[in-house]
Amino acid sequence: MPDPNLVPKLIERLISLTNEGKIEWGETASEDDFQATVGQYVVTASRSRNAQNWDAWDYKIRVADRKGTLVDEAMDIDFDANSRIAGQLPYKAFFLLYEGARRSARNVDKALTDLLASLDSLKS
Amino acid sequence: MSELLSFAKKHWGDVASVVGFAITIYTLLRTKRAAEAAREAAVQVRDRLTRVNTATDFATVLAIIEEIKRLHRVRAWEICLDRYAAVRRLLVSVQESSRNIRDEQRGVLAGAIEQFRIMERSVERARSKSAQDDLDIARLNKAASKILDDLNGVMISIREAAE
Numbered sequence A: 001m002p003d004p005n006l007v008p009k010l011i012e013r014l015i016s017l018t019n020e021g022k023i024e025w026g027e028t029a030s031e032d033d034f035q036a037t038v039g040q041y042v043v044t045a046s047r048s049r050n051a052q053n054w055d056a057w058d059y060k061i062r063v064a065d066r067k068g069t070l071v072d073e074a075m076d077i078d079f080d081a082n083s084r085i086a087g088q089l090p091y092k093a094f095f096l097l098y099e100g101a102r103r104s105a106r107n108v109d110k111a112l113t114d115l116l117a118s119l120d121s122l123k124s
Numbered sequence B: 001m002s003e004l005l006s007f008a009k010k011h012w013g014d015v016a017s018v019v020g021f022a023i024t025i026y027t028l029l030r031t032k033r034a035a036e037a038a039r040e041a042a043v044q045v046r047d048r049l050t051r052v053n054t055a056t057d058f059a060t061v062l063a064i065i066e067e068i069k070r071l072h073r074v075r076a077w078e079i080c081l082d083r084y085a086a087v088r089r090l091l092v093s094v095q096e097s098s099r100n101i102r103d104e105q106r107g108v109l110a111g112a113i114e115q116f117r118i119m120e121r122s123v124e125r126a127r128s129k130s131a132q133d134d135l136d137i138a139r140l141n142k143a144a145s146k147i148l149d150d151l152n153g154v155m156i157s158i159r160e161a162a163e
Helices: A006-019 A090-105 A108-123 B002-073 B077-097 B103-128 B137-162
Strands: A033-038 A041-049 A057-065 A070-075
Touching: A006 A057, A006 A070, A006 A090, A033 A090, A033 B103, A041 A090, A041 B103, A057 A090, A057 B103, A090 A108, B002 B077, B002 B137, B077 B103, B103 B137
Parallel strands: none
Antiparallel strands: A033 A041, A041 A057, A057 A070
16 A cells, blocks of 8 residues: 655655755756656656646656666646645645756756856946 | 504504595695685676676667767657667666666666656657657757766776776
8 A cells, every 4th residue: 555645755855855955956858857866766856738728837756766667756736736745735845846956957046146246246 | 762663553544544634624625715716716707797798888878879969960859769768778787787886876877767768758749749840959969968978987987997
């Protein structure tokens, strides 16, 4: 019997460790996929256009073993819309994970810090 | 002196037995040591051969990735799909045959396997929508080049260990 709490717990832990900068996400061949190797597994955070509403995104997490075999995957729509993951609605939790992965892979925080420093130097 | 001779005459069989037993033990120990040395040498040869085979597989992987980059440029998507699968199979084979590669190196291989899965999915999706022209060749080749660099690093370490 699969434990339904494992995926939410995994997402919560990934969000937290990503925000602490302890997980190194990387870019992939797809603009909408980011991946990180954690222990024996490869985690991919991705988004895709919603089939019904092209303006909306669906968020997904995929866990594969080191041979590339799918271990588990989950989408925000797999969860009860009113449930909570990491204290957030599922859609928001998946979004936060995806955004964290994107910011980590693209070094967004460093880029913005550098930009702010450059702006400060222009001011003085 | 006569007592000694008398003892030797009476007990020469016992003395011979003790000496023979000692020689047998000595021979057994030497044989055991030789067998252990031979086994150790065989293990070393096997490990070295495995590393050489792994390095050969790696060279094949790198060659296929270079080919994939060329295929991207000429938009030969059907052949690309075959090559993605081939390179993933080879990377899995390298992982399975290499007992001596480090954990972080295994992580690089696993990441590469996933990257080729993502490439395969991107191309398959575009094909299903007849939107191959929308595929971002620069992005695909940027990812392929990054994989090449990472795998090259792992291959150099394996080659150095094999030498």
